[in-house]
Amino acid sequence: MVRQKIQIKKIDNLTARQVTFSKRRRGLFKKAQELSTLCDADIALIVFSATGKLFDYSSSSMMELIQRHNVQSEKSNKLLGTQHLHIQTASSNHAVLSKELADRTTELKQLMGEELQELGLNELMKVEKLVEAGLSRVGKIKNDKLLNDISKMKTRELELMEENECLKQQVEMQKSGCTRNTTEQGNSAESITICRSLVPCLEEDKSFSDTSLRLGLPSSNGN
Numbered sequence: 001m002v003r004q005k006i007q008i009k010k011i012d013n014l015t016a017r018q019v020t021f022s023k024r025r026r027g028l029f030k031k032a033q034e035l036s037t038l039c040d041a042d043i044a045l046i047v048f049s050a051t052g053k054l055f056d057y058s059s060s061s062m063m064e065l066i067q068r069h070n071v072q073s074e075k076s077n078k079l080l081g082t083q084h085l086h087i088q089t090a091s092s093n094h095a096v097l098s099k100e101l102a103d104r105t106t107e108l109k110q111l112m113g114e115e116l117q118e119l120g121l122n123e124l125m126k127v128e129k130l131v132e133a134g135l136s137r138v139g140k141i142k143n144d145k146l147l148n149d150i151s152k153m154k155t156r157e158l159e160l161m162e163e164n165e166c167l168k169q170q171v172e173m174q175k176s177g178c179t180r181n182t183t184e185q186g187n188s189a190e191s192i193t194i195c196r197s198l199v200p201c202l203e204e205d206k207s208f209s210d211t212s213l214r215l216g217l218p219s220s221n222g223n
């Protein structure tokens with residue numbers, strides 16, 4: 001036979017309600033005792049009936065368990081309070097930062113010429129002063145950068161002029177060396193030409209000397 005499942009709701013019949021309370025209370029206390037024995041747990045149960053009668057169970061001293069519960073509750077409340085305070089502080093900081101971000105965004109847009117319709121005359125004059133001050137700072141920084149670039153360009157110009165002068169000197173030195181070599185080679189060639197021109201003269205002198213010697217010899221037929 002299948003056991004019928006009991007619907008969990010208030011029992012209207014007073015007698016049945018009292019019987020059920022008594023059975024379930026004993027079963028609950030029995031389960032608590034078993035849990036305490038099996039798991040070495042400290043358990044305290046406090047039950048009030050519908051008529052206000054007190055029923056309790058504790059695995060050790062009820063007062064000690066209640067004190068431990070109160071101490072733990074205080075610690076938990078303090079921890080929860082601290083966490084709640086941290087949450088409130090974080091929320092407050094977030095709200096402040098969000099407002100500051102919104103204000104800065106609006107101010108930036110106004111400096112860019114947006115969302116100006118709702119501003120009054122004094123606020124528009126304030127925005128105008130901020131824009132002028134910003135333009136002045138931008139102009140100063142731009143001029144400083146231009147002067148710095150001009151100084152760098154002048155320094156580079158001087159370096160290039162020095163390099164150009166060095167290159168000119170090297171070219172002049174190379175030209176001077178080539179001129180000396182050409183002169184020396186010309187002198188050598190002239191010397192060789194003179195020597196070559198003297199050779200035929202010497203040969204003619206030698207031939208003349210031989211002719212003279214032959215003319216001065218006595219003839220063998222005459223003897």
